[in-house]
Amino acid sequence: MLFKRILFLILMPAVGLAVKPEDFSGYKAAVLPQVRKTNLLEDPAFSDVGCWKGLRSGVGIENGCGRNQTAGLKYDRTLPDEYVISYQNVVLQPGTSYRFGVWIKTEGELEGDGAALCMEHYDRNGSWRSTAHSSSRVTDASHWQWIEGTLATPPEAEGELVYRFSCYMMKGTTGLAFFDDAVVEEIAESGWLIAQTWPTHSVCPASDGKLKLSCLKAGDTGREIVYEELVCLGRLSVDGGGVVERTAELNASGCVTLQFGKLAPGRGELEIIIADPQSRSFIGRQKWPVSIEARDSAGVQIDEHGRTLVNGKPFMPIGLYCYDLQKEDLDCIADSAFNTVLPYGSLDLRFNGSSFTHRAAIREVLDYCEQKGLKLIFALKDLLPAPVVASPVAEWNGIEGGDEIVKRVVESLGDHPAILAWYICDEADVNQLDTLVARRRLMNCLDPSRPSLAVFYQIESIPCYLPCSDILGLDPYPIARNACNQMTVVEQAMNWGERCGMPLWTVPQIYNAGLYDPEVREGDTAKFYREYTDPTEHQMLAIVLREVIAGAKGFIFYSYFDLRPGRGPDSKQFERRWPEVCRVASILKSLEPFILSTAAGPAVTIEPRRGEVRARCLADQAGRHRLLVTGNGPGRSEALLELPEEFGSFQSTTGNTENLGGGRYRFAGENISCDWLIETR
Incomplete structure (x- = not known):
């Protein structure tokens, strides 16, 4: 029987299986109620x-x-x-x-x-x-x-x-x-969304068999289901070697860690079953292939803390979206706190005046990135088929078909040390999940030493997207028009990103939304200045800090090309706005030892007075601390914050937080607001 509990021994001497059995005898698959479906459209037959x-x-x-x-x-x-x-x-x-x-x-x-x-x-x-x-x-x-x-x-x-x-x-x-x-x-019964969040590449580590999972009921608002009352049963079937079972309770966010113990390398299949002890029924189930591997530190890995490791050393991407890349752009970017670029035109990179063509021209750009100390996220998003992307690339250097081009790109360029990750999807519709998962699996097979990144804005579908990439990218853009005075979309996206437990990179907004208005593009300059505004330096910092509070470990700002001369009616925007963007990146860089630290900071007690306030205290490996605070807006956000007194005193850098003494602080900000405080001891 599918759900019958079995105890066994794997015929592998290196595998230890001491585990207390759980009694699932008598459990049955849940009988789902039949719900009468109602068409919500008026006149669906087009007669009125x-x-x-x-x-x-x-x-x-x-x-x-x-x-x-x-x-x-x-x-x-x-x-x-x-x-x-x-x-x-x-x-x-x-x-x-x-x-x-x-x-x-x-x-x-x-x-x-x-x-x-x-x-x-x-x-x-x-x-x-x-x-x-x-x-x-x-x-x-x-x-x-x-x-x-x-x-x-x-x-x-x-x-x-x-x-x-x-x-x-x-x-x-x-x-x-x-x-x-x-x-x-x-949809009367929408099922469960179960995904492996770590390790990447659908790998099960041979050393200890440790896996992290997200198990969420589709459509759940976070209020209907008490996840802590549910049990996760994991069954790891090893090719030619039997089955290993482990159980663990879900946490409040629906996340769970299973540890299967030491395993022999090989192929396997992981089946995850969600059990409800109260109803004595199995209510969710999903399975997928895994590779049992002894992984080394070479290449680019994502560790269990969500950090990027380059040849074993922690690295925090602070990047910029670009179109193409020229030497003057890379010189400018390298002379700042930014350390990563993501060029949309990765497949056609070529310096002006270069004697190289095709792959040799791309390698020349990659070599220059390496020389300047920059990492590059290689964009393959346009190699997905229609309708996943509007205008897919059908041919590249004589090679036809998305999968075949992907294979040749990885084969010919994947050895270059400047490449940090593969950008495989940009805001694809949730209805294309099968195509996205298939492309992620192809990338994982082609390059086990680099992660894949996909970025989405569709907040309501974030749990659906977890199997589509190794790193979850989220790009909530709150500054649309002059009247925008809150970052609720960032708040909602970060709540989901934090809840899912996936390695998280974000896309902070630095562009003026008016650049994408069709009427502005057609020459309506008056509308650009009348209805749109640049994100302020403080707003950009608040967005970034809210994303840090949620646990993001990589930040690719959108976008460098929107700041360049000739982009939009403001010919002076680069010289005016680039220093602002760089200062935000510099603050982020200064927080890197705290963001990438595995040490836990003290809990912050938040007593809200007005609006929504988020706060988190980070600790670095040396025991120093930084206190981050954001106000969501609109209007005024106020809260009293309290930390244990033994952590010393904190000094505001923006003036939005008052030290009340005794480990207590008062934060107050207008609209999209923030502060980051330095421990002075």
């Missing part, structure tokens, strides 16, 4: 023009064009520049998983990227927050074809959420398409 918005010439409800000669939505576009979306607002509940879909038929083949479907989340002020896309598009369907997607709403939200269910043709697409019988419905 009053229920749908965005209807106009070429896009409208028409009788006889539906699936059963009934009414349907007709989308007729002859001009590529036309872009119309037909939509309906839908009210969803926080912390809930939903399925959305629609039937589509085309008349002939559409020219372009096809017809599609998405769900867009807008906050109460009407500002866009996130988008979930269907997992496929339709370009040629003489018969009705079903497309669908899934989404999980933010669990932290208060009250109902408004999403926009949108049927449309992709930009530039022309032709005739029909939509009918749409659906938005709650």
Whole structure:
């Protein structure tokens, strides 16, 4: 039986198996209740023009064009520049998983990227927050074809959420398409999200078999399930060597550590089962292949504290997103606290005037990075297939196909010491998980000495993304327009990042959001200055410190290219803003011994007075301390902080914290605010 508890001995002399058995006899798989599903759309059959918005010439409800000669939505576009979306607002509940879909038929083949479907989340002020896309598009369907997607709403939200269910043709697409019988419905039973968070590369260490896992119920807001009451049963099946079992209780965040003991190297399969002792049932299960290895310190590793180790030595990436890289850029970056670059154009790196081409040109750039003391995160994100990325790279140096190009890149460049990690995914939709997991596994096989990094903004889906990379990257950008005075999106993302227990790198915002406004790009300079603002130095520091408080160990700022001359209407922005960004990076660099320390700092007691305040005290290996504090905003944030008196006195660096004596401090800040305090003893 799948869940019957078995005691056994592995036929390997080096393996010790002294373990107290848990009694799972009589446990059964949970019987899940049948929940009647309700379509949340009004007029899903497209028969009432009053229920749908965005209807106009070429896009409208028409009788006889539906699936059963009934009414349907007709989308007729002859001009590529036309872009119309037909939509309906839908009210969803926080912390809930939903399925959305629609039937589509085309008349002939559409020219372009096809017809599609998405769900867009807008906050109460009407500002866009996130988008979930269907997992496929339709370009040629003489018969009705079903497309669908899934989404999980933010669990932290208060009250109902408004999403926009949108049927449309992709930009530039022309032709005739029909939509009918749409659906938005709650997923009654969304299952468990179980992932190995450490070691990376799906490795089980042969030395002690120690693994860290995240086990979360999909759609859980953190209030419905008491994870500490659940038990994790791990079964490690070793090829040709039997099975090892271990059990452990989950912690309050759904994380757990299992230690299988000393193992012989080889291949295996790990099965994780979540047991509920109260109901005597097994409520979650997942399995995946693992490699049992004796790992050395060569190359780039991530240790169990989430730190990056380069040839065994701790390294904290303080990096910048770039497009291409020229020597003057690398000289400028190297003459600052930044130590890492992530060029989007990694596949085409070449110095101006270089006599080298193709891979030799890339190696020349890598050599110069090494010479300047810079690490490079090599971007492979555009080698994922459509629709994971909008414009995938189909050919590189005569090689075709994403997987084949990835193999050749690693084969020809993977030996270079300047490469720190592989950037394999940039904000892909959660519906593409199978593709993302497959690419991560390919990278792990090709390069066991470097981790893969994927970055996401989709806060509500963070637990879903854990199997997609070795390092979880999060890029919450709070500064959108002039009126932005809070960093709630950073708070929410960091809460999830901390809860999941995954090695965490973040992407602090340093860019002006107006650079991405279509009207500004078309020349509306007045709108740029009227509606947008640069993140201030204090705001950038507050974002970074909140991410440090959450346990981030790597920081790749976005972006260097948005500061360069010629980017946007402000020709003086680089000389004005680059020193501000560098000062923030310098503060981060000064905190590196504390961020990378394995010593635990004292607990900080927070007594909130107004708003949301977060604080953490870090300790370095020499016993020194730094106190970090952030205020989320909007408005004023105030709190009393208390530390044990034996840790001495702390001095504010921003003026936002008052020392009250006796280990007590008062923090007060306006909107997005922060402080970092130095121990003076």
